[in-house]
Amino acid sequence: MNARVFRDAYGVPQLQAGDPLALVYLQGLNAAQDRAWQLELERRRFLGTSAAFLGAEAAPWDIFARQARLADTAQRCFEALDDETREWITAYVEGVNHGLPGGSQRAPEFAETGLTLQKWEPWAPLGIWLAIHVLFAGFPTKLWRTHVARHLGDDALELFSSEGPHTAGSNGWLIPGSMTASGQAIVAGDPHRYIESPGVYQQVRLTCPEYDVLGLAVPGIPGLAHFGHTGSVAWAITNAMADYQDLFSEQLRRTSSGVEALGPDGWKPADVHTEVVEVAGYDAVEIELVETERGPVIMDGISLRYPPRVTSRLGFEVLPKLLRATTVADVDAALDGWVEPVNVVLAADTAGGLLHRTAGLVPRRHAANKLRVVPAWEAGHQWDGWHDPMPRATVDGPAVMANARELAAPLGVEFAAPHRSRRIRELVTERSDWSVDEMPHIHTDTFLGSATSILDLLADLDDLSPEAVALRTELLGWDRRMDAASTTASSYAALRKALTTRLADHFAILENAECPEIFVPWMDPLTHVSYALENLLSADLPDINVSWLAREALEEVAVRKPRPPWGETHQLSPLHALRGPVFAPDEEPFDLGLSGDHHCVMSTSSLPGLTDVCIRASAARYAWDLADRSASGWVVPLGASGVLGDPHHHDQLPLWLRGELAPVLGDLVREDRTYTQSVEGFGAVRIVEADPDRDLDLIHEWVTADRASFWGMGELSRAEIAATYEFLDSVPTHHVYLVHVDDVPAALLQTYDPQADPVGASYEIQAGDIGLHLLIAPGTPRPGFTGTLLKVLAEFVFLHLGHPRVVVDPDIRNTRAIDRFHRTGFTLGPEVKITQPDGTTKTAQLAFLTREQFLS
Template sequence: MAEDHVGDRNGIGVSVSIEVYRDAWGVPHLRAADEDELAFAQGRVTARDRAWQVEVERHRAQGTTAAFLGAAELGWDTFARRARLADTARRCFERLEREDAGTAAWVRAYADGVNDGLADGAARAPEFAETGLAPGRWEPWTPLAVWLTTHILFAGFPTKLWREEVARRLGEEWTELFATDGPGTSGSNGWLVAGGRTASGAALVAGDPHRFIEAPGVYQQIRLACPAYDVVGIAVPGIPGLAHFGHTGPVAWAITNAMSDYQDLYRERLRRLPDGAVEAYGPEGWRPAAAHTETIEVAGGEPVAVEVVETDRGPVIIGVDDEPAAATAPADAAEDRGAVWESVALRYPPRVTGELGFEVLPALLRARTVADVDAALDGWVEPVNVVLAADTEGGLLHRVAGRVPVRHRANTLRIVPAWDPAHAWEAAPAPLPRAAVDGHAVMANARGIAAPLGVEFAPPHRADRIDALLGASAEWTPETITAVHRDTDNRSAAPLLAAVARLGGAADGRPPAGASPAA
């Protein structure tokens, strides 16, 4: 279908002519007069289709979900506020406005579109009435906040907390025993087959993202067209453009998570002064820490006050309220300067640099060659991804994209002492690996080109299996390569099947003879 729509752009009622066509699967195909109007259209159709999803994500980013979902969400809201997710998004958007006004306007247009479509989308989503939630207003920085919130737990700092608990309960020697490289884990897949090994001579790029079962899903199929480009791919609701999977016609790209480690946890020593101010003990001794109090509204309950503290390392996410002394005071701590307690601060690249890499998103839409994709991805920040891309001129790309700090190896494993200068980040980020494509390339969260940037990876059986399947033919087509997507061989199941067989079962999964159906 086509529709002409007069929308509200920045409160001035600018007329926008947007063509919307939905195919047999309901996938929206959007066409507009220019890139900003197209971003507005994408925001508008996303709000109409995914109103509840995008509004929940906005509230998650702001730490306000308890206001309509109740006290069960207090844990997340407290973390979101203490991690400074919304404030970091504001900082990153302000920097984007200073350094790339065009991209900032494009993101603003998307937020305007969301605001224009939210009321209609909310009217069709029963969750709003069930929770009493009224659709709110998206700010220009809200898409950046949603992106941060979507990926803040991706990079592994929860694993460092897990290792800390393992060390505390079992001993230091056990900390690296429990790793995701174990045989029971799985993750996303992707592969690239060069033109020399396809029936048509054109390269094939496949993305096979594996996600937890989600309703609605984290991805949104969409087509975006304007005079500058015509792109089809998978968007993240709440984010303009097509970040992870896209096909512009001449070039296509796909990603998997690189399993890189780019967030650090610091053990902080804090003390409160008589006037209520907070200080943190770092490499240069005691220094002021930023501190303020925020109030979380709770549906069906009393408001909760949350203190937010940030040291020179980063926002304190654990142990803000652990007074009195939970740590031994340093020797230079005067007795009248308050009791000392320990906490944990999170350091992550966008909070440090004020960069989130959103300028990459419109550049990807305009890409015509692998070189364009490669150049755009030089500005990528997070999450850190392995990227495969190919173009119609024979160009191939296999690289890591993202921002990984250079620091002491101990930072990548555990919580490290904030007062030890050995654990500071170096000014320049780590170099990003890349590799040539020899016939085909595979990515599956396993150790590979991203190995120097991480600690734990997915086991190799999926990557090995895909590699073997792709190596079995030199005449691949889009139709025949679906066999790789549909393959169910799971080499990690072999030890389990062997154990079942030893216990009297059958390797094909049937129960032992004589076993009851309920066994």
């Protein structure tokens, strides 16, 4: 099967190839074509080289990435993989490398920044994964807690216990077959992340003879790590909110031989070297990188210990196993090898299997490690193995995962408030005949359970102005739905903001914490107060009159007129590294006002006290139907393409704003994979798939000519040739192309899967092999014509179609063809006898050319 790309009405790629290696190569190629800027940006981020083209704003991240040794850790993890997984990842990277030149030409950011392409390292996907998730577990919160304890004492730590403002959460739910109309399970939900342009998830379907899987891929990462449906089993994840990274306070000293760090067993040598971070428009920054026995030092005197650095494992062996999964048991067994990030997983299969478990590596260690920075020199803070077994639960009804203190409670410290989890359970248990097309009813629920903490304060206030009394009456009668059109929802948000800022003023002592710039967002008291507001309002705060603060806030908001609807201020603002717009210059923008709020099931997060603008929300929504995969739905905030101005850059945005899902298997259009290449001194080459009807006259003329005697079709009638090529067009294993040079038909190229051809019985087939037959058009080509054309065809087969090796089988008597292949770089194999479908026998000279040989 040659590689084929189909796209649905939203441009979502559906990729087909002959085997897993060819398919993952095609996935990398496609990702590079659709998301070139995103891929190269993420690669430069894990390398710590993004400031070289983004400027000073990116320098703090680059310094951290170098200090945390992300690139070196990724390489270690790659080298520790088994051979099969390394080969699979390498094939993806080869696809990326071959797709980036074309993809970068479409992405305007490359020209805007002057960014030039570099060849990807085989471990680049692992580095990208690390860079995306290294802050996922929120270790900077330990800097915040240490800061709070220093100024307010240990008892104050509980005041700010909540999911942090930069913690990625998600919703997920599993409805068992006993509660669905079909009798089969439904798995649905939505991951909550920063809404970026392009988005963090890419919808894709991956098909080869071994499996057929659709789901949400992370561009730059092969396979479908988080959300997938194989037809017989579907899975989804949320952030477990586990704590698996530690910070150690280090005592360092310089000696004549270098740097030493004090540990429980005394002074030990530390690894030290310097690197230079280039910054566009500024002088380069030289940094000293220090790594102790605990881990790399990421700020003055503080080291970071994280599982991939300790174990040289990320869990990427799991990715190809998930694609092959057919049952819940397969998914479960695969996830035993998962490392980072730590997730809660829901899965269901068509045989009734259900799964609810956690997956990942969480170290066993002292409880203090989970709370704050701990002294490296004190005994008792070392890691002592891993949590095993990881928590799991029997699924005997609807299962929910929404980052609350539930299944993963033994693994973490701070969890999401229970509002989303409770509300999903309430909604799911309303009925027992759910269908997959009703999942948006849950996705888009805007009830705000956390509003109670503020509204209860209002009920007891007295001596209010008439305006404040009227606003209080309105708020207490409110249905607590954060709908975009609701002015009451807007008033509530304004009241919350006013109360938050007043309360934060009482914690001014926590302002201006000293830390590297990258950790400043985690050290902001106003942000922490806004997210811990419920805790603070219910806590005993003897020095703070919370009721008085609520009165002041209510009076402040009550006099504001007019009050806008919630969606007018609660606007989506996707993040772009260059602050690029959502809409192209020639487009008419439309309203990006949102319903929902942080604690709603429709989680659209802002920073109360700072802004109503939303930058974190559903990075995708999905609903997997185990009764009929084609009935499943999905949507992303923008679109399949990362290129501004492309029709599929944000064509899903209206659906996403309305809370609707697109079908996962809509009408498909085969992507025109016409291959073109201009060769100086030779001409413009164009390779197109032949049409048996349109091109029959030309094909008949060529294959029946005397010079085509070795094709064995000279005696066939026009009708017989038509039937032959109609058959070849109908099967996925054989393909016929017309090769044009300067718009003149010049050659007939036929490719085939050796496993579906008699030649396959004559040698040991390797994964991804493709057979090739070439017929040069009648006429006398100019000197060097065939050799040059063969090089173009090799690029077409290796880079465009994505095959790692070509086999040819010219008749042993066709010495000119054999010599030509040999001179082009083919390695001659054995002479073999091949029995043709008509019973005749052909003695052939096999010859092979690999992609590596061709590109070397």
